[in-house]
Amino acid sequence: MTNIRTGFFIMIFTSVLFLLFITSINISAEEIPLSPKINAKAWILMDSSSGEILSEFNADKRLNPASLTKMMTSYVIGQKIKSGSIKYEDIVEIGKDAWSPSNHILQGSSLMFLKPGDKVSVYDLNKGIVIQSGNDACIALADYIEGSQETFVDLMNYYVKKLGLKNTHFMTVHGLDAKGQYSTARDMALIAQALIHDVPKEYALNKEKEFTFNKIRQINRNKLLWSHIIKVDGVKTGHTLGAGNNLVASAVDKNTRLISVILGAPNDNIRFRDSERLLIWGLNFFETITPVKSNMALVQQKVWFGNKNKVDVGINKDIAITVAKNEKKDIKMNLNFNSRILEAPITKNQIIGTIDFKINDKLIKHYPLMALDDIKKGNFFSRLIDFIIMKITSWFNIWF
Template identity: 70%
Template structure:
């Protein structure tokens, strides 16, 4: 005998399975982008840190000389080795002769921490020498300590180039002084900056310090945007050589939005800072980052068959961030769909069961996997048998589950 109450429940589940979730958020559409200011440089790019969205670019994939922006990758490798426990901030490094400027013609006239052979310097202080003073000698000292030689450390740098998926970057030095075969791009440098902030935040924090004194020599951070009155800049790196011109990677934060700008080949020192500031201000004026969906927060629940539980929560397992034009949040639609009409136990936590799609003006602009948020094990024989009967009855009546 068919239970009328069960039939109504089944009909409710059918209606629920076709429900599309919508939320009032808006992803930017390229045709709506306001015009970006033109930079006086060989190449530039502005990205949203949270998702890598490019907001403005010119020659962003052109291979150019990175100069001391190379030190961002040097810092990244150091930070990774600290995370791995291979070295510690308090480790003491004995300085070798190759890190001594008077004994190394390549270093003479370049930016230095002013260390000398036999000095006992902590990894932490050498890190400051790299990040704040842009010390080429400090880079060599840390490369020798971590890799055993500069060449071995450069190999580590290029290993992480591959790990980060960079296609247009190759390093030949640990410090960035001009060298044949060394190149990068504005976009790749933005990705390295993104990785530095995301993967080794303690290492990145050194870049916001405005000065460092070592051996009674006080040096000021070369990134003048740290003193900006209109931006909250907390990094990242300057670079200059005869072959490169004037380079700058800068990152700033405004509420929930962090942007990264890269200027390569500016004609002089003031221009790289004024243009970077203009580019960042433009970005913050017109864009913002929103998080319409949070990881592990249920979007909704769905009926589960043959399980210990009859329902399962579904959502996403990684936070989603979207770059939107300000004041247009209401245009974004968030839809989700299941790969199959029926969910059968067992279901594993994190199992992909469908797709979440972000749309603007009926155009898909992004998507992410729809997953199970909690495990559902198989039910006992009796509960599975009941579900089997219900499914059969629905099949006889031509109803969807």
């Protein structure tokens, strides 16, 4: 215990020194230092809102995810609860396959310590997965939701495809070493992003620091939840002999949320130390801005031959952009229309141009520009007037 505490205090001390060092420097956007050196097989740092990658190494290398697998297990559970297929108050009767003495795979692994015949709520089992990393809880909920672990794993891999993950395949519901099971730092960041955005109530469990079940109190293994330097509220640790030490972490500072993934760190202390250093670096030198909100009218555009003569123009989703700090004032927005003549009928969300964001004349983001309303054809009389006006304006090369 003394060695664990000593290692943890060393990790905090070095992180504080690193933070003091980088915050004492007044650095322009062009002089942002390289991200800290990470001791792991692979890593990535991603802006959760924009998806921008700030740092990466071997991000697409297939590695053993270990208990990071439980993020997808949690995602599936969150989707089931969100859809109403299951409820937190549902009671699950525990079977023998979720009992470690009768399942050799579970022996020596992280457990909720379930027993056959126990009647446990979905809510408690879910907390056992997220907070305690209980492999037995994963099995119990998989059996309850889909009837078997195999069918639940199929559902996990269905969401792998739906989320567009290119290098992930699951063979278990819990992440214990299994042939053919793999993921990458990039895909794990995307799963964390999906957890945060798609099932926020499920994700909220990740910030809880402890859970007591059957009078057994267990502490969340994510030590960064106790960080005094950055605000971390998730996500998941993982460790097996085949994987080494893995960690997915997410930290928030004002409007910026970053996700870090470290795979294959040599020991427990290094994965936490390096994850914290990576997140500190990202939060100190970058920020997320939202220059355009969903369905916000940026401009009104003239419409010919319609029942209305103007249409609101914008975009149908919030736009998040990651910029170096102090670059916010330099960002420029340009609207480019596909044609200077816009004719009815027009349908809502019809693409009529592009919206470009630039910093110092460099294109950083590019999105489709859309009509925010339906515009139907006008009556014969209004269309005739528009035709006459269009003819006259074309003679004199004058356009509205």
